[in-house]
Amino acid sequence: MTTEEYDTEMDYSDSDCGDPGYEDYYNVHPWDGEGDNDIDNDQSRRDPEYAVYDCLRIEEVERLLNEDVESLSNSLHITPSLAKVLLHAHNWALQDIIAKYRTNASSLFINSKIKPLPPLDSLSGLKSQRSGLCSVCVAIQSAEKFSTLTCGHSFCKDCWCMHFEVQISQGISTGISCMAQDCNVLAPEDFVLSLLTKPNMRERYQQFAFCDYVKSHPQLRFCPGPNCQMIMRSKEQRAKRVMCSSCKTCDLIRNCNNFSFRCGIDYHAPTDCNTMKKWLTKCADDSETANYISAHTKDCPKCHICIEKNGGCNHMQCYNCKYDFCWMCLGDWKAHGSEYYVCSRYKENPNIAHESVLAQAREALKKYLHYYERWENHSKSLKLEEQTLEAIKMQINKKVMNYSGTWIDWQHLFAAASLLTRCRYTLQYTYPYAYYMEPGPRKELFEYQQAQLEAEIEDLSWKIEHAETTNRGDLENQMDIAEKRRVTLLKDFLEV
Amino acid sequence: MAALPRRIIKETQRLMQEPVPGISAVPDDTNARYFHVIVTGPEDSPFEGGLFKLELFLPEDYPMSAPKVRFITKIYHPNIDRLGRICLDILKDKWSPALQIRTVLLSIQALLSAPNPDDPLANDVAELWKVNESEAIRNAKEWTRRYAMDN
Ligand SMILES: [Zn+2]
Numbered sequence: 105m106t107t108e109e110y111d112t113e114m115d116y117s118d119s120d121c122g123d124p125g126y127e128d129y130y131n132v133h134p135w136d137g138e139g140d141n142d143i144d145n146d147q148s149r150r151d152p153e154y155a156v157y158d159c160l161r162i163e164e165v166e167r168l169l170n171e172d173v174e175s176l177s178n179s180l181h182i183t184p185s186l187a188k189v190l191l192h193a194h195n196w197a198l199q200d201i202i203a204k205y206r207t208n209a210s211s212l213f214i215n216s217k218i219k220p221l222p223p224l225d226s227l228s229g230l231k232s233q234r235s236g237l238c239s240v241c242v243a244i245q246s247a248e249k250f251s252t253l254t255c256g257h258s259f260c261k262d263c264w265c266m267h268f269e270v271q272i273s274q275g276i277s278t279g280i281s282c283m284a285q286d287c288n289v290l291a292p293e294d295f296v297l298s299l300l301t302k303p304n305m306r307e308r309y310q311q312f313a314f315c316d317y318v319k320s321h322p323q324l325r326f327c328p329g330p331n332c333q334m335i336m337r338s339k340e341q342r343a344k345r346v347m348c349s350s351c352k353t354c355d356l357i358r359n360c361n362n363f364s365f366r367c368g369i370d371y372h373a374p375t376d377c378n379t380m381k382k383w384l385t386k387c388a389d390d391s392e393t394a395n396y397i398s399a400h401t402k403d404c405p406k407c408h409i410c411i412e413k414n415g416g417c418n419h420m421q422c423y424n425c426k427y428d429f430c431w432m433c434l435g436d437w438k439a440h441g442s443e444y445y446v447c448s449r450y451k452e453n454p455n456i457a458h459e460s461v462l463a464q465a466r467e468a469l470k471k472y473l474h475y476y477e478r479w480e481n482h483s484k485s486l487k488l489e490e491q492t493l494e495a496i497k498m499q500i501n502k503k504v505m506n507y508s509g510t511w512i513d514w515q516h517l518f519a520a521a522s523l524l525t526r527c528r529y530t531l532q533y534t535y536p537y538a539y540y541m542e543p544g545p546r547k548e549l550f551e552y553q554q555a556q557l558e559a560e561i562e563d564l565s566w567k568i569e570h571a572e573t574t575n576r577g578d579l580e581n582q583m584d585i586a587e588k589r590r591v592t593l594l595k596d597f598l599e600v
Numbered sequence: 601m602a603a604l605p606r607r608i609i610k611e612t613q614r615l616m617q618e619p620v621p622g623i624s625a626v627p628d629d630t631n632a633r634y635f636h637v638i639v640t641g642p643e644d645s646p647f648e649g650g651l652f653k654l655e656l657f658l659p660e661d662y663p664m665s666a667p668k669v670r671f672i673t674k675i676y677h678p679n680i681d682r683l684g685r686i687c688l689d690i691l692k693d694k695w696s697p698a699l700q701i702r703t704v705l706l707s708i709q710a711l712l713s714a715p716n717p718d719d720p721l722a723n724d725v726a727e728l729w730k731v732n733e734s735e736a737i738r739n740a741k742e743w744t745r746r747y748a749m750d751n
Pocket residue numbers: 220253255256257282283284287288289
């Protein structure tokens with residue numbers, strides 16, 4: 105069920121019912137402009153994923169850039185177009201530009217290619233306006249047919265327009281320069297737009313120029329996600345792994361433009377970007393072998409009746425014999441509740457080096473399948489839990505309609521469901537990490553923490569699915585524990 | 601085919617009336633945008649005495665885009681590759697619509713007088729030009745004799 109359907113049925117807007125998804129959790133830090141450093145440091149100590157960044161839409165970035173353009177144009181009394189040329193040439197360092205202007209305005213304009221280098225050595229354009237001859241098309245034309253750039257070079261409007269069209273078709277926008285030989289003065293936006301006639305050319309010009317502005321801005325970068333239009337804004341000095349709020353793509357950001365690494369995979373803490381690439385390649389290669397395990401049904405280990413998994417929770421209860429078991433390992437669920445939850449751990453054969461090649465290959469596949477199965481399973485659980493959330497919405501909707509509590513009374517369930525999503529998301533991405541870890545104490549610690557997180561998550565999932573009979577305090581307690589486990593694991597193992 | 605722009609007609613007329621010394625550029629009988637070019641090897645260069653054939657083509661959006669020029673005669677030069685393609689800034693990013701066929705040909709002639717091995721197109725030639733200039737010049741003279749003299 106979609107939220108639109110929901111909204112038409114009921115008069116509750118999105119903001120009333122929350123509709124939290126995991127994207128909200130990775131994007132909760134508001135852009136705080138000047139940012140109090142003490143608070144930042146404190147927060148980054150508490151939350152290993154903390155990074156001050158924003159995922160902005162094109163319109164938002166345009167607004168942002170325009171503020172700088174306006175401010176510069178007002179303080180230097182120049183056109184917004186020239187302000188753009190200056191900002192682009194100086195990586196949007198507004199105060200720098202103003203300082204340079206005060207020291208030596210003419211050298212600022214020359215260095216920014218707004219004014220030509222004195223002396224003007226090429227006079228072709230200057231001559232032409234006086235004689236009425238455009239030196240590019242060698243046609244004699246009336247004075248109003250000419251346009252003159254800031255350097256004083258003048259050519260006929262048709263030639264300017266054709267020049268711009270050819271440049272734009274090569275992807276050039278902010279870098280379009282004068283047509284005169286050896287003149288490197290740039291054509292500012294208003295000059296170009298006043299001469300371009302075709303609407304599609306104007307549109308392309310503006311798109312390319314916007315891209316150039318974003319690329320020249322040290323705090324902005326385009327999301328590396330395929331077909332994603334979002335723009336990340338960050339002032340982080342250290343590289344931080346962040347997630348695009350729109351397409352959930354991972355990216356490394358920091359306040360520096362020549363940082364060339366782009367990840368472009370779905371956000372994947374605690375696994376690092378290279379390991380993630382290896383893992384996805386492996387999964388693609390081995391998908392055939394792994395396919396058989398990804399079925400949605402399993403037999404009850406006790407009464408052997410066929411059970412379909414219809415929720416995200418791995419704690420299963422057979423509808424026939426009421427046996428509680430684990431969907432992943434088919435073991436007794438009671439054993440999973442204890443201190444050391446071994447289900448998530450893969451036990452390597454210590455003598456594998458002495459076994460035959462065939463046995464080693466079988467063992468390698470077994471090991472891969474162990475991790476793959478859990479990785480896949482949590483990914484499926486995430487989807488199923490999305491459905492659960494929808495179901496909860498419906499239930500709450502019904503309850504509110506029947507005057508059983510108010511909307512506010514049920515908000516904690518949404519909070520719990522999105523916290524569950526966040527935790528399970530992290531848990532899913534612990535499996536590629538664990539797969540590539542060398543055996544040893546560090547891996548043991550990791551798998552211990554992973555197991556703890558997994559146990560708390562399944563407990564939380566169970567409590568949410570059975571929300572009607574779960575006590576609210578109990579649920580909130582469980583939320584707290586699960587999130588603590590998640591943060592602890594990330595703190596100990598998250599590296600960028 | 602669209603009518604020939606006034607600019608091309610004017611340039612062609614001037615090329616015929618006052619040719620650049622050491623260069624001949626003649627438009628093709630069937631395509632006025634295609635020129636048969638012959639450049640004489642400059643004096644005191646390893647290309648002296650040679651006649652180098654080139655082809656020059658004016659693209660549809662000329663003069664907003666640079667002419668396309670290529671050596672047809674084989675030449676041993678650090679800025680010209682095996683296919684005769686020329687590494688010259690005004691043919692690429694330094695092109696300006698105010699430049700002309702005439703200026704392009706003069707620049708090519710100048711390139712023959714002053715090879716620039718620091719901006720190479722033919723890497724092996726440029727390498728030799730830097731480490732053993734006299735041998736490179738010997739090679740260039742030999743190629744000029746072999747490919748650019750008897751026709
Ligand atoms: Zn100019």
